[in-house]
Amino acid sequence: MILIKQKPDIASSEITPQNVYLNRRKFMQTTAALAIGGSVPFMTLANRQAYAMGTKFENLIKSPYSATDAELTSYEDVTSYNNFYEFGTDKRSPAKEAHRLTTRPWSLSVSGECEAPKDWDIEDILKQFPAEERIYRHRCVEAWSMVVPWVGFSLGDFLKFHKPTSKAKYIEMLTLVRPEEMIGQKPGLFGSVLNWPYREGLRIDEAMNPLAIFAIGLYGEHMPNQNGAPIRLVVPWKYGFKGVKSIVSVRFTEEQPFNTWQEQAPHEYGFYANVNPNVDHPRWSQASERVVGKLFGRVPTLMFNGYADQVASLYSGMDLSVNF
Numbered sequence: 001m002i003l004i005k006q007k008p009d010i011a012s013s014e015i016t017p018q019n020v021y022l023n024r025r026k027f028m029q030t031t032a033a034l035a036i037g038g039s040v041p042f043m044t045l046a047n048r049q050a051y052a053m054g055t056k057f058e059n060l061i062k063s064p065y066s067a068t069d070a071e072l073t074s075y076e077d078v079t080s081y082n083n084f085y086e087f088g089t090d091k092r093s094p095a096k097e098a099h100r101l102t103t104r105p106w107s108l109s110v111s112g113e114c115e116a117p118k119d120w121d122i123e124d125i126l127k128q129f130p131a132e133e134r135i136y137r138h139r140c141v142e143a144w145s146m147v148v149p150w151v152g153f154s155l156g157d158f159l160k161f162h163k164p165t166s167k168a169k170y171i172e173m174l175t176l177v178r179p180e181e182m183i184g185q186k187p188g189l190f191g192s193v194l195n196w197p198y199r200e201g202l203r204i205d206e207a208m209n210p211l212a213i214f215a216i217g218l219y220g221e222h223m224p225n226q227n228g229a230p231i232r233l234v235v236p237w238k239y240g241f242k243g244v245k246s247i248v249s250v251r252f253t254e255e256q257p258f259n260t261w262q263e264q265a266p267h268e269y270g271f272y273a274n275v276n277p278n279v280d281h282p283r284w285s286q287a288s289e290r291v292v293g294k295l296f297g298r299v300p301t302l303m304f305n306g307y308a309d310q311v312a313s314l315y316s317g318m319d320l321s322v323n324f
């Protein structure tokens with residue numbers, strides 16, 4: 001009989017080097033599985049999850065696009081303070097509930113206005129598009145921010161592989177729908193929190209900007225489930241809600257897609273969602289942000305989240321208070 005100890009008051013990641021902490025966590029997961037079941041299918045499942053969540057990438061290079069001036073948010077904060085409504089609306093829920101998600105096997109279909117549509121297996125995506133580390137500022141529309149060392153590859157490279165036609169003006173991306181594993185997708189007393197699947201879109205030139213990535217990991221390891229395993233969008237000059245998680249479909253479209261939060265509250269969340277300290281949310285200011293993990297960490301918000309040099313030209317001539 002193996003006893004699993006209660007969580008100590010101080011998170012072990014704060015007092016243990018990260019690799020030791022991660023190995024211990026993986027060990028705990030496996031021993032927990034053994035203690036409960038010990039059956040063969042359960043073990044297979046545990047191993048798959050360990051592969052997906054605990055495994056380090058080898059020979060990662062750091063991208064020149066990284067924001068090197070910024071202090072990283074701790075692994076603990078990045079993986080325990082999340083927005084992922086498929087696992088509940090509380091920021092602490094995804095870290096508790098997302099272990100139920102099976103991320104292998106995983107398919108992602110690319111379709112619509114392109115000459116080379118393809119149904120991908122995630123393993124083939126990982127082989128085809130070598131990933132690198134990209135340290136990015138991460139700004140949520142609710143006015144908190146983090147700095148995350150993502151592992152990912154250029155979204156533009158991925159899209160070009162499928163030869164978009166001249167009609168491809170936008171892309172639409174969808175999250176998995178699997179209420180058996182995503183407890184937040186089960187309708188509650190008052191119906192569903194969101195109209196699933198979670199949907200997002202980008203204009204094609206935004207998607208082709210070198211800063212836009214598909215992220216497949218963080219802190220040098222495969223993506224934790226709560227952060228959108230096995231593959232999610234990261235567009236660092238936009239509010240976090242554009243970063244659709246656990247993607248199963250990418251479609252090239254002629255029309256502008258209608259994203260989830262636009263559908264939810266169109267006067268509060270627009271299609272563009274560019275970080276902009278001069279355009280407030282109807283219910284709060286966007287002029288500053290709380291830095292997660294810092295006790296007195298309130299800092300001014302930067303235009304396009306600090307990436308104006310790279311992306312401002314995408315929006316020249318547009319009124320950003322109308323196209324918010």
Ligand SMILES: Nc1nc2c(c(=O)[nH]1)N[C@H]1C(S)=C(S)[C@@H](COP(=O)(O)O)O[C@H]1N2
Nearest residue numbers: 082083084085140175198240241243244245
């Ligand atoms: N499928 C899906 N993707 C999602 C969300 C969600 O609820 N469901 N939340 C979004 C919001 S509001 C934010 S701020 C980021 C949070 O990403 P993080 O948890 O990795 O910090 O994910 C975005 N992607």
Ligand SMILES: [Mo]
Nearest residue numbers: 140141240241
């Ligand atoms: Mo968000």
